Each structure stands twice: as C-alpha cells, then as structure tokens.
Amino acid sequence: MEFKDRLKARMKAQGLNATALHKATGASKGTISFWVNGINGATGKNLLALAKALKCSPEWLATGRGEPEIGNPGAPEANLELLGDLSVWDEGDPLDEDDCEVPYYAEVEFAGGDGMTEVVEVADRKLRFSNATLRAAGVDCASAAVARVKGRSMERLIMDGAAIGFDMSDTSIIDGEIYAFNHGGMLRVKYLYRLPQGSIRISSENGDDYPDEIMTAESWREETNMLGRVFWWSTVRRSPRKR
Incomplete structure (x- = not known):
C-alpha cells in the first residue's frame, strides 16, 4: 500500500474530502491534490497536521x-514537533550549504570492566542537522547536540533506540518539558517538574512501568548534570525479537 492508498483509506474512514483536508491542515489545494494522486507524500509539519486530521x-x-490508530487515547500528548531529518556525518563527507555538524553524546564504559559509565561527547562521531530544522526549533547550531535513547521508559513517544536532539543552552527546567541529563554516568531522557524547596520530579511517558522519582535539591545538584532540553527525536520501532 502506497502513501496515497493509506491517505485515501483514512479519508474514507473519517468522512473527509480534499476540501476538508485543506481547511484542517492549511496545506494548499494543489499540495493535497499531489498527495491524493500519489505525486508526493506529506512530510514535516504537513505530515503531523495531516495525521492529526485523519486521526492516525x-x-x-x-x-x-x-x-494506523493513535495508541492509547489517554496518553499524554506529544509536546514536540517533527521538524526535520538528521543523518550520520563521517569525516571527509562534504556538508551541504544548509547543514551543520553537531556533537554526539553517549554512555562510555570506564576501563576496568566494572560496568560503570559516563556520558561524554564521542570525539570521532558527528551527526548533522539541517540549519532550517534548527531555525524552526529556535536552536542555534553551536548549542545543538544529539544522542540515542536506550530503554522503554519514554515509549509511546520516544522509542528505544531513537535519536534525540537537545539544546545545550536551554537547561532551566520548564515544567512538563523533556530534558536529557547525565545522572551518575547514565544518560536519561525524562519529563522534569520543579517542586517546592528545589526538589525535582522525574517522570516517564511509560508511567505504568516506570513510576515517578523525586530528587531533593541537594541530590539533583550533586548527582546530575543537565545536558539540555530535547527539541527533536526520530522514530524507531525495533523488532520484538531483537529486544
């Protein structure tokens, strides 16, 4: 089934025509005609608006x-937008005019085999973003960085193995935003909330399996290092056989 077939199937299921999609998404009638006729597919903000209109x-x-259906209707609504693409950049590959290279962070195991890790910039690995993507997110290239999420605590929203982009200049906690932070050598990506007396509540999307944690102001200062607010993520669905 091609994009146009999935589109038409959802239009029929929701009782929508091209005019209704034009009003719901803000896309031009010509663009919608291209989608319906299979000339091209929707991307970026158009894709999100179209999926919202089609409830898929x-x-x-x-x-x-x-x-096709949107998971649990009671799940928290995503508060980020699909803004653009990211790709691995190898030394020697020319950057396009609108590309910028950004550092890659990962958990690196200490020597000694005791399993202890630290979150560090991997010096020989870079990824690249489109500057247009960063501008849309309000992020400066010099402040952007990327990492990969491990684990299922943010699933339904950010899948195990997904890449994330975070803004290293944006480290002041705004309740309900998603942040990447180094917690005792472990890379964590969570919703954060401020509490009285400087305490921090750490919440997961998958709250059933990963209950909230509360850290005192002292523990937060001593045990964590904020990396930045998450402004972008990719979507990865791993085979259940490989989990």
Missing part, C-alpha cells in the same frame, strides 16, 4: 509501519 499515526501514514 504519522509513522504509519508516512511509511506504512506500525498501526
């Missing part, structure tokens, strides 16, 4: 992967 998953609409 953006990933399924764009690729056919996953399920």
Whole structure:
C-alpha cells in the first residue's frame, strides 16, 4: 500500500474530502491534490497536521509501519514537533550549504570492566542537522547536540533506540518539558517538574512501568548534570525479537 492508498483509506474512514483536508491542515489545494494522486507524500509539519486530521499515526501514514490508530487515547500528548531529518556525518563527507555538524553524546564504559559509565561527547562521531530544522526549533547550531535513547521508559513517544536532539543552552527546567541529563554516568531522557524547596520530579511517558522519582535539591545538584532540553527525536520501532 502506497502513501496515497493509506491517505485515501483514512479519508474514507473519517468522512473527509480534499476540501476538508485543506481547511484542517492549511496545506494548499494543489499540495493535497499531489498527495491524493500519489505525486508526493506529506512530510514535516504537513505530515503531523495531516495525521492529526485523519486521526492516525504519522509513522504509519508516512511509511506504512506500525498501526494506523493513535495508541492509547489517554496518553499524554506529544509536546514536540517533527521538524526535520538528521543523518550520520563521517569525516571527509562534504556538508551541504544548509547543514551543520553537531556533537554526539553517549554512555562510555570506564576501563576496568566494572560496568560503570559516563556520558561524554564521542570525539570521532558527528551527526548533522539541517540549519532550517534548527531555525524552526529556535536552536542555534553551536548549542545543538544529539544522542540515542536506550530503554522503554519514554515509549509511546520516544522509542528505544531513537535519536534525540537537545539544546545545550536551554537547561532551566520548564515544567512538563523533556530534558536529557547525565545522572551518575547514565544518560536519561525524562519529563522534569520543579517542586517546592528545589526538589525535582522525574517522570516517564511509560508511567505504568516506570513510576515517578523525586530528587531533593541537594541530590539533583550533586548527582546530575543537565545536558539540555530535547527539541527533536526520530522514530524507531525495533523488532520484538531483537529486544
């Protein structure tokens, strides 16, 4: 099934025509005609707006992967936008005019084999963003960095193995925003909330399996190092056989 087929199936299911999609998404009638006739597919903000209008998953609409329906209707709403693409950059590859290279952070195991890790910039690995993507997010290239998420605590929103982009200049906690931080050598990506007396509540998207944690102001200062606010993520669905 191609993009146009998935589009038409959801239009029929929701009782929408091209005029209704034009009003719901803000896309031009010509653009919608291209989608319906299979000339091209929706991307970026158009894809999100279209998926919202059709009440379906953006990933399924764009690729056919996953399920068409939007998961648990009671789940928290994503507060980030799909802004653009990211790709691995190797030394010697020319950067396009609108690209900028950003550092890559990962958990690195200390020598000695005791399993202890530290979150560090991997010097020989870079990734690149489109400057247009960063401008749309209000992020300066010099402040952007990327990492990969491990674990399922943020699933339904950020999948195990997904890449994230974070703004290293944006480290002041705004309640309910998602932040990347180094917690005792472990890279964590969570919702953060401020509490009285400087305490911090750490919340997961998958709250059923990963209950909230409360850290005192002293513990937060001593045990964590803020990396930045998460402004972008990719979507990755791993095979359950490889988990």
